[in-house]
Amino acid sequence: MSTESAAGGDPAPAVELSGITKRFPGVVANSDVDITVRAGTVHALVGENGAGKSTLMKILYGMQRPDDGTIAVAGEPVSFASPADAIRAGIGMVHQHFMLADNLTVLENVVLGSEPRAGVRLDFAAARARVREISDAYGLGVEPDRLVDDLGVGERQRVEILKVLYRGARTLILDEPTAVLVPQEVDELFGNLRDLKAEGLTILFISHKLDEVLAVADDITVMRRGTTVASVSPREVTARKLAELMVGSALPVPELRESTVTDRPVLAASGLTVTSADGRKVLDDVSFTIHAGEVLGIAGVEGNGQAELVEALMGIRVPSAGSVHLAGADITRLSTKRRREAGMGYIPEDRHRQGVLLEASLWENRVLGHQTRKPNARGPLLDRRGAKADTQRIVEQYDVRTPGIDVHAAALSGGNQQKLIVGREMSGNPVVLIAAHPTRGVDVGAQAAIWEHIRRARAERLAVLLISADLDELIGMSDTLAVILRGRLVADHDPSTVTPEQLGSAMTGAGRES
Template sequence: MSENVIEMLDVTKRFGEFVANDHINLELKKGEIHALLGENGAGKSTLMNILSGLLEPTEGEIYVNGNLEKIDSPSKADGLGIGMVHQHFMLVDAFTVTENIMLGSETTKGIRLDLKTAKEKIIELSEKYGLAVEPDSVIRDISVGQQQRVEILKVLYRGAEILIFDEPTAVLTPAEILELIDILKNLVKEGKSIILITHKLDEIRAVADRITVIRRGKSIETVELGDKSNQELAEMMVGHSVSFKTQKGLANPGEVVLDIQDISVKEKRGSLAVKGLSLQVHAGEIVGVAGIDGNGQSELIRALTGLAKVDSGKVFLKGKDITNQSPRKITEKKVSHVPEDRHRDGLVLDMTVAENFALQTYYKEPMSKFGLLDYGNINSQARELMEEFDVRGASELVLARALSGGNQQKAIVAREIHRDPDLLIVSQPTRGLDVGAIEYIHKRLVQARDEGRAVLVVSFELDEILDISDRIAVIHDGKIQGELNPEKTTKQELGILMVGGKIENEEN
């Protein structure tokens, strides 16, 4: 009997003339964590959507526990013990944890939902696999990390023995990532088999047994974890040498472009999230904001871009007061914004890629004439930007939701840089991106700096902050705790400030 619980043989998926998967082979052994590595748009999620029943293959065969199977629906995958935890959670915000986990697989007593039995099963599963959640909590009231635990419990509740994780750490804080790694190891210890899609090579090294590399829709090679260095894996993934260090010269700061003076901003529930924060960003520099998630970063950026109200204090752009102006007025003053949540704030998923490129400029020439949209110019601009920024999709006319997460992010960055801003505000610039795309985005941010733009970057990735920043401002409890020179500081010093501590010679 085969030791493989999954065998995908010559699996091909075509969307019209576009080939997303081209005769891919993949094997998953019982009790292993098998990493699926590839660029954004390489076809990894498509392949796993086939395995989980969301898509049917155009060609190829799938064996589950040695048996040839036709997986033509998610319910068929459930019946075969296959469950997928998607990158973008599929939860109902207004439902409780229990209601979300039961949804589609309801426990009943007669004609009534049996919530008591469902809760007992959820508590049992959460204790067994180290997935602590409160069954009665409403989804919108719990953290992103807890929401992910709910997604994992959903597939376990349905009896999954084979679990697929699609970019599971893309929206997690560093602490939540460490917790997830422990959860994955615990799942395997309990006999589960896991396929893990991720771009983060350090995470792969922390959990994976084997790695299959996919490039441009084709399986390149399957290797044991210890056989390849990170550099070799990166080159296999993108097809060329990759630099893990951003090449940039010294900054040449000019005039103050963004001047934040003692602002306070409330969170949605009414308490202050930003508390008397002051910060300046000059033309020709990148200022990185480091901090633990939940210390006011999101509220700060939303206030700067007109999406949240400034309760006190002032925001100046090149000496002019823009406090509490509308998002359109702020963007028209040459401010660009790459938001942290690309689905909620960055894209209209059911509009085409071309229409999304025109979201900020559709009412101006040449995107419209005499009040009518000029789709010739809209589509032409989109084709140019897709080529320049390597946004991979079948065409500019596909819906934005059809792009991979990384290509969605590159599309937003392309749109915002193309608008020629004086100030570029970027939140989580490389969340969910592969090493090749990260290298490219960082290069474009440095290029924007070198062209004289002021660049403000918020990221939870300390390596990213240290790599691309000319100056680092550490935020804690809604205030700037200190500023550091990235060339002369360490992660340890950043960590001290991030938890509210003090260090000597912060201007070192």
């Protein structure tokens, strides 16, 4: 437990990291990192993916040991062998990928590992009371007896925060907490963070979303290539300046150049309806037309039918009503393979589950989805040489950073895997590109490259369907914008005038068009 008090004098810093260095075989994840976190503040740690933020936080949370350097909590030097030690010192972590068991209740998730007991029994009554008490004290609004499976992302995050508070943490590490939230949920989270701060808790906030950092942080530390490059106050910097500190150079913006939209319809859906196994309409009477050279952006809170829409378009899911036309031809009944052969490219939302085989080589991944076509196939057989040559071409043209085309896809960073997927989907003369969250979880460099490829696809008169949770990306990269809510397309927006806030409220159904 830390002993500092928020009031009175100049308390020792809640956490002080100095000279932290961590090497992994072949890479230095952190070198000589210094951070001082004042007690009772929100301290933001910003940096690109791969800048070493996560490694640093794992070190602070006892999941990894530093090769060099010292950690001090509330002025006392400490050494953590495991997260349990960190928890004992009052440090708690809310992971980016929630550490929750879906089939257990909120209560069970919270108390797991430090359960109140009555004899050998778990004292559910005491646990419930304690969870309620904490939830009320910090305004988290968490219901102890609900199943985590039934909770939305924002609620799950609050459960994670509650879990950490339950263990008596005075310093909370939040790893990219806003990555999965819509703007309104972000505001709620920030409200919670301010409440926590008011109670004297210290928060370490990891992010690469700079406007959010500027909105909530008291201090900011910037990391680049494994080391801390600057410590700034949010009053002294702009988002642009921060971004340049982060990247080390000017940064890319999602934007389209002159309009390339033609009046030739390429992909058209009419009355598309998908019914789930339990009879609910997960996609309800969706109609749209994308013309050659047009990017249609679809905004929406996740789980409102985006995945089903994409699957219905690709022929993975059978719609219960409606039709899909590709360049005038009805493709509603075609198989996924035939659709792909007809020129539909698809960047799936979850690249590890649908985009690549992690345990297969790059050239094998290149063949996937194009296994019937040149240059990958010759008659019924695979053309290994052709596939390899073409993979080499993709690696060069799309700047996939890899030691070779025979390494497993798992060896590549997320951004490079994504570039490989984009390269694959742009091969074989597609006429349509469906991009679901194409830049999710990739670094700024790869993001800029992927945007550039989408722009090029548009310039080559492809019809592009763009689904994203990044509202700036949607607004910047779309010619037309639609909002999907509970399976229906509810509103059209002009990307040149709409603001992220307007989109955000349309996404939650709170309001239409200002």
